Amino acid sequence: MLDKTYDPAATETRLYEGWESSGAFAADPASAAAPFTVMIPPPNVTGSLHMGHALTFTVQDALIRFRRMQGRDTLWQPGTDHAGIATQMVVERLLAGEGTDRSTLGREAFLQRVWQWKAESGGTITRQLRRLGASLDWPRERFTMDAGLSAAVRTVFVRLFREGLIYRDRRLVNWDPKFQSAISDLEVEARELRGQLWHLRYPVADQPGRFITVATTRPETMLGDTAVVVHPDDPRWSDLIGRHAVLPLVGRRIPILADTHADPAKGSGAVKITPAHDFNDFVVGQRHDLPMPSVLDREARITLAELADAIIPVAGIADPAFLRTLDGQPREAARTAILAELERLELLEKTEPHTHQVPHGDRSGVAIEPLLTTQWFCNAAVLAQPAIAAVEQGRTQFVPKQWENTFFAWLRDIQPWCISRQLWWGHRIPAWYGPDGQVFVAADAAEAAAAARAAYGTDVALTQDEDVLDTWFSSGLWPFSTLGWPEATPELARYYPTDVLVTGFDIIFFWVARMMMLGLHITDQVPFRTVYIHGLVRDERGQKMSKSKGNSIDPLELIDRYGADALRFTICTLTGPGRDVKLGAARVESYRGFVTKLWNAARFCEMNAIAPQPGFDPAGARLTLSRWLLDAANAAVAAATTALEAYRIDEYAAVSYRFVWNVFCDWFLELAKPVLGAADTADAAEIRAVAAHVLGTILRLLHPAMPFVTETLWDHFGYGGPCSLIRAPWPVADAVTDAAEARAELDWVVRLISEIRAVRSEMNIPPATRAPILLREAAPATLARAARWDDAIRRLGRAESVTPLAGPPPRDAAQVVLDEATIVIPLAGLIDLDAERTRLGRERDKAAGEAEKIARKLDNADFVARAPEEVVAENRERLDAAREDATRLAAALARLG
């Protein structure tokens, strides 16, 4: 016997272990079935499950389970990402707690320490994915720093280098002073800050008393200024073009140049140019061939090293002694000191409040310092072209399609991708340097040594590049590196390209675009045919969930409280296309009610000896109720299948929910009760068989969304062996005899009972009072129907009897019009005649109003002439029906007197 309530905690772990140990999650490369492949977006190896994971993995698992049931050979590839900066940060924080740091430990020991941390905490996320029910093919789990994946990284790097698509360059990069590493454009986020705009007066050389005013938000970089530019057409400064300014504090003469970069509308119209510390200035500097001295070092401290030769004492403007006090100062302190000195020298014209966007490292949270360094770059502009073409040609499709625009916009204007990071945790760049700096890029040290020997004619000592690769470089290879590439494995041949990539829009650039670029270039195939983009998880008020805001909900806690199925089903119902998912515990709690409803429906079935009948053939179903249910199940299955195929998880959930609750429970089981309650008849036997059959359909239909409770019931009822629902066939339409007739009949029964209930409720008839139901002016077919459903009507309509009425209705009776018939409910002593008159009047007016509206439409010649025939015909029918209703209601009202 099933317990009175479903206890998820008691079943989930056991079922998951059952599935996993039986190999139910495993792909089968030897299978004759068509493959269906999904690559997990690899979570950070040291991370733990948050609501965003719960969303994406629930969606993926539902799709995988659906396709698996459809008979596809599914591969859901698991794995984790080494997450360079994030993981290194965690371990560094650990070290700080122990009073040490990575430089004290040294590279080798530090890396050992990270591997140790990975060994300790790397299993957390995969354990948590199991709690969610994710049916990943665990024996195939990969890690981005596995030997195999690392080899793939080196192979790709070497190849792209040889093709000239990876190169070393000295240029401005986004420098994160906290991590002391370059980061990519994508890892920079603009934060709005309220700062100041300082107007500095630079003396014009050889024109005593003349100044050119420049406005800046970063006065500390002025030491590195190598020019001032003004717009060629700006009359304020045109006479100074070609002259020089004397750079205050430093004393160097810098040219005043004409350049359209200067916007006359902004600041003073004159711009100081600091090519080594500003991206725009860098471009201007290149254009005018300006020197580019760095005046900030890797820690964002002032450094005068590159300035030393240029410092010229100038009376009243530049004092080398002051400059020396700045050397080694952090940028903030230098700013204060420089402003004070300029003020003292009367070179600070004014200070204005100024709100502006300041780039910050998204992980470090500190302001980025544009810095001239030598880094490795990937020529993304070249790789982007095939990626753009693949989406344009539809070889890869985004769902929803609108995200293609986002994808295109970014790729069409893509900048060189800085792929080197000055970190330790990650794939070390496979480049070695000879004594003279000659670079040898090779898959390993031996190969590099051989290349060096060939180049120098003798063995030389090589040193490997200290840097590691951007984490997203290895993630970009994930769809094929996990399948064994560069080896030509059977898995690669069979499961690549993958079918669908499921992820949030926040990593379209970081990851999706990189996979497209690298995948197409390396394999000549798109890495996935579809990209399904879901929204972000937010709290109930629509705020982004974050630890710092304290509004995040722990999915594990929700699973503990309500069960994984309730959480999963909630996520499924809420994840509409292009919509964020607003989720709170209350929602999960309410959908737990659906899990309970299913459970109780199953309990009812069990109590009524409903059990699967081997060899049952739905086509042989004889009873109208049976055929109606089978037909409704067909419709639900078809709608659910279409929805899942179109990635409409929300619609799939809604269709399933409505069928189970509103069709199976509310009407079928209720209508079946009289039959089941009667003696052991042939009718009862058929109802049992059909109920069992449809319950089986329901369990299969819901399994992708609610795997645990459905598998529990499947096992319990013996639809298959233990843990077999996961691989049970997805339901298809059953053959149903005369489905239209069954639909029409049950539609009438449902409407009749609903009308009776509505009148009783409105008339405040106590539930205990059973009233006779009289059918007036009913056609013989209607009376026959009523006779067939006598039990059900009496039970669900709380009726004493259902009989025809030949003559006029009794005085104290409620009346309802249903098609051609009038339902008369005599309620002597119970009915308030005034209320009934009011009610009938209202109903009549409603019907008359409706008729009026349709009549107006039909009177419109244009409508009749131009609207499609079906629409006009439909309106004519509706008009007839409304008029008849109005007439009958008016007659009923008249009978009340």
Add this chain to the structure above:
RNA sequence: GGGCGCGUAGCUCAGCGGAAGAGCACUACCUUGACACGGUAGGGGUCACAGGUUCGAUCCCUGUCGCGCCCACCA
């Protein structure tokens, strides 16, 4: 500054050219032999606003207003 998305019942959202929908919340009644994590019935909406296209617009077009997000030169 550029782009995208969203404004439909108290809340969360579906519908996107031919009768305004669901879930939750609310109200009334009901411990009826599966389920009170339940049942039955009910109230509640000029579908943001203004124009336009159409026989017909919540749905298509244009504009306005609100909200959110992404990208973008820290003068």
